[in-house]
Amino acid sequence: MLIRMRRYRHICLVLAIAAVMMLYACGYRDGSPAGTGAFVHDAGGTVAVITGDNADTAGPADIGDIAADTADTTDNVPGSAATAAGDTPGASGDPAVGVINNSADTDDNDTAVVDSAAPGNRQYTYDFTVAFAGDINLADNWDNMQYCSTTENGIYDCISPELIQMMRDADITCINNEFTFSTRGAPLKNKVYTFRAHPSNVGILKEMGVDIVSLANNHVYDYGEESLIDTMATLKQAGIKYVGAGHNLDEAMEPVYFEVQGKTVAFVAASRAEKYKMTPQATEDSPGILRCYDTTLFKQVIRKAGENADYVIAYVHWGTEFTHKLEDVQLSTGKEYLDAGADIVIGAHPHRLQGIEFYKGKPIIYSLGNFWFNDETVDTVLLKIRFFGNDTEEYLELKVVPAIQADLRTTIVTDDAERERIFSLLERISVNAEISGKGIITERAAE
Numbered sequence: 001m002l003i004r005m006r007r008y009r010h011i012c013l014v015l016a017i018a019a020v021m022m023l024y025a026c027g028y029r030d031g032s033p034a035g036t037g038a039f040v041h042d043a044g045g046t047v048a049v050i051t052g053d054n055a056d057t058a059g060p061a062d063i064g065d066i067a068a069d070t071a072d073t074t075d076n077v078p079g080s081a082a083t084a085a086g087d088t089p090g091a092s093g094d095p096a097v098g099v100i101n102n103s104a105d106t107d108d109n110d111t112a113v114v115d116s117a118a119p120g121n122r123q124y125t126y127d128f129t130v131a132f133a134g135d136i137n138l139a140d141n142w143d144n145m146q147y148c149s150t151t152e153n154g155i156y157d158c159i160s161p162e163l164i165q166m167m168r169d170a171d172i173t174c175i176n177n178e179f180t181f182s183t184r185g186a187p188l189k190n191k192v193y194t195f196r197a198h199p200s201n202v203g204i205l206k207e208m209g210v211d212i213v214s215l216a217n218n219h220v221y222d223y224g225e226e227s228l229i230d231t232m233a234t235l236k237q238a239g240i241k242y243v244g245a246g247h248n249l250d251e252a253m254e255p256v257y258f259e260v261q262g263k264t265v266a267f268v269a270a271s272r273a274e275k276y277k278m279t280p281q282a283t284e285d286s287p288g289i290l291r292c293y294d295t296t297l298f299k300q301v302i303r304k305a306g307e308n309a310d311y312v313i314a315y316v317h318w319g320t321e322f323t324h325k326l327e328d329v330q331l332s333t334g335k336e337y338l339d340a341g342a343d344i345v346i347g348a349h350p351h352r353l354q355g356i357e358f359y360k361g362k363p364i365i366y367s368l369g370n371f372w373f374n375d376e377t378v379d380t381v382l383l384k385i386r387f388f389g390n391d392t393e394e395y396l397e398l399k400v401v402p403a404i405q406a407d408l409r410t411t412i413v414t415d416d417a418e419r420e421r422i423f424s425l426l427e428r429i430s431v432n433a434e435i436s437g438k439g440i441i442t443e444r445a446a447e
Contacts, residue, residue: 129172130171156207168209180197191278193222199230243269248282253300277291314337323350345364355426377407
């Protein structure tokens with residue numbers, strides 16, 4: 001068998017040389033017809049061929065060949081799509097670990113993340129970042145807010161300024177609003193933990209650069225219907241969008257859209273976090289959240305969002321608290337949401353990091369854990385998703401910034417050993433994801 005393989009390779013080499021000589025005789029140079037275009041090369045080999053203004057992106061074999069050597073060649077990941085004067089988006093050296101190549105997909109509307117490096121020397125017509133942080137609690141009766149009230153610099157003494165700046169720099173920042181904004185209502189009976197924040201605390205979210213929150217969780221109704229109504233009013237007055245709850249079911253099911261550099265990004269959210277269902281689903285004439293114990297309505301919402309947006313992000317409150325272990329229902333329904341048209345699924349509720357899975361090339365981030373929630377010592381991350389491309393190519397890059405919540409503070413991790421420990425943990429609990437030393441998330445090659 002080995003001899004046959006060697007002979008086969010020898011024959012292929014002869015044929016390849018002959019083919020190159022024929023192409024050269026026909027006027028081809030550097031792999032393309034003279035005067036019509038040029039191959040774009042990367043360290044790993046040919047990435048794409050450009051003819052005139054059109055690009056034909058490489059197939060899966062080419063993509064897989066270059067991934068390992070080029071994924072981490074640079075750490076230049078802009079936090080904002082705004083480009084400074086004189087800068088050129090897509091200049092040589094810009095990294096891209098995920099690539100969306102709709103032309104290679106069998107489903108017309110699919111957005112797939114492929115383990116690759118983006119071609120350099122390209123002009124991107126859009127380049128923006130969406131940031132996600134996990135559970136945040138601004139309840140006045142909770143330890144972290146009581147600590148915050150004693151600090152000189154407020155939230156900047158509670159969360160590393162570097163993390164806050166990344167959130168502010170992102171074009172869109174989303175968090176899980178794990179409490180209610182209100183001065184009204186009474187704690188729900190028989191509920192162990194209830195969280196209520198004074199409406200003035202919404203200013204903290206503004207300081208952090210939050211643009212949208214998910215209200216589809218098990219604490220937004222902790223003080224009853226009045227508190228949920230007040231929460232929605234407080235956020236609206238502050239100019240912060242919310243998703244996954246509403247004054248009625250229609251509003252709770254409504255996607256929230258952002259227009260960024262000519263692209264539409266849709267957010268949808270739902271919850272299935274309570275064994276004893278104390279947070280009601282909205283009805284035709286009463287406020288509440290959108291539930292997804294039965295996935296029918298949520299998949300309907302996702303499909304609607306997909307009809308009106310370039311990218312759909314599904315935010316789901318699910319899983320078992322205080323564990324890295326995934327529930328079977330997370331593994332199954334996460335894939336349902338991607339099949340329904342979501343491009344990315346992001347989870348909350350476990351208060352711990354949970355793993356990452358790629359399904360048909362698309363990512364499910366099962367839980368971002370606590371970001372700034374209580375006095376526990378837990379690992380956490382800030383997730384940054386970079387969307388960039390042009391009329392012929394689309395790219396995604398997923399990056400996690402490691403941090404630790406401890407002693408009522410959330411601190412960015414800069415020590416190399418600690419960064420590696422957190423990345424190794426996240427990789428170990430993931431289904432099929434790899435985390436580079438720079439926090440870049442890619443799909444692990446199938447064995």
